[in-house]
Amino acid sequence: MKEEILKILSKKEMRAGGLKEKIKDEKLNLVLEEMKNSGLIFIKKDQNYSITLLGKILSLGLKDIYKKIVEKKDLFDFFRTRIPSAIPDELLSKFRFCEDFQIIGKSDLVERKKEILNKVLGMHPYAEKEIYVSAPFIYKPGVMHMIAALKKRPKIRIISPETEYKKSKTFIKVCQKVADMEVRIIDAKDQYMGLSLIDNKYCFFGFCTIENKPGWDALIYTENKECIEWVKENFDYMWNNLARKP
The missing domain is CATH 1.10.10 (Arc Repressor Mutant, subunit A)
Structure with a gap:
């Protein structure tokens, strides 16, 4: 049954x-x-x-x-507290790894946000080739810190909900003058995965909660190569099929 x-x-x-x-x-x-x-x-x-x-x-x-x-x-x-949302069955069916997973996120909400932002942003300066991000909001101080701390000029690709993009449109255009950054917008209901992927070496990812809130209240961190490839495949799917140019 x-x-x-x-x-x-x-x-x-x-x-x-x-x-x-x-x-x-x-x-x-x-x-x-x-x-x-x-x-x-x-x-x-x-x-x-x-x-x-x-x-x-x-x-x-x-x-x-x-x-x-x-x-x-x-x-x-x-x-058990996450939902599959819009993730295609053919992509989820490839999820066959949970080794070397670390859950990032303290129980206290304020401390949890600090921990996640510090962990994610702390990895970006190590990027040499590419940074891929799918996030429910554009954290301006974090983006500024990321660009300033970069030692090289990696390709930066960001997926953002349309409502959040509109709030930060001017800020994004300024960033694009000094960084190789491209942003695509997406309907919030279609943004089924939050993620930060650096050079196919380091990866954070999460899913919407059962309360249907963006899945950045807790993230999985991994350096597992197969899982990183799977997360990148999901980013590419959202970028090419669900997101669009502003």
Whole structure:
């Protein structure tokens, strides 16, 4: 029954009544509660059941990576509180690694933001060839620090929500005069991954939360080559298919 529920919710969120019409089983409510406690699904404010990123991974048949995630509490807590959003199944199905992952993000919200910004911005000066960023906002002090600290002139590519771009349009144009920077805008609902990728060596990435907030409240840091290639593939997908020139 779990597989059937995941299959349904991976395509469309649904209330309990709708699920009961599709699954005629008196144990449905018990199974739904069990799946919720296992981090596979969650209930939204509108009372619809929806699939988590962890549930989506299992629904795609990635049982080995699912087992590795649930065995590590920090990874389990991360993936059960994230949603797959607009990530294509064919890209998520390539996610087959969770080795050498470090979760960045303290429990206190203020300290968490400081830690993440310090970690991410602290890596940018090491860039020699390229910096790729997908972020829910344009942090002006951070961008200024990044450009000033660069020892070389790497290619900088940024994906930003259109609303945030409009707020920083003049600032971005000034930055583009002194740096090789290109920005594309995206609808917030399509920006399914937040990331910072430096020279295909260092990588931070995250996903939207189950509250549908941008996934920069906690990020995964990795130097795993295969994972970095996968994150870059996701950036390229958003850049070429979901984002557009201002």
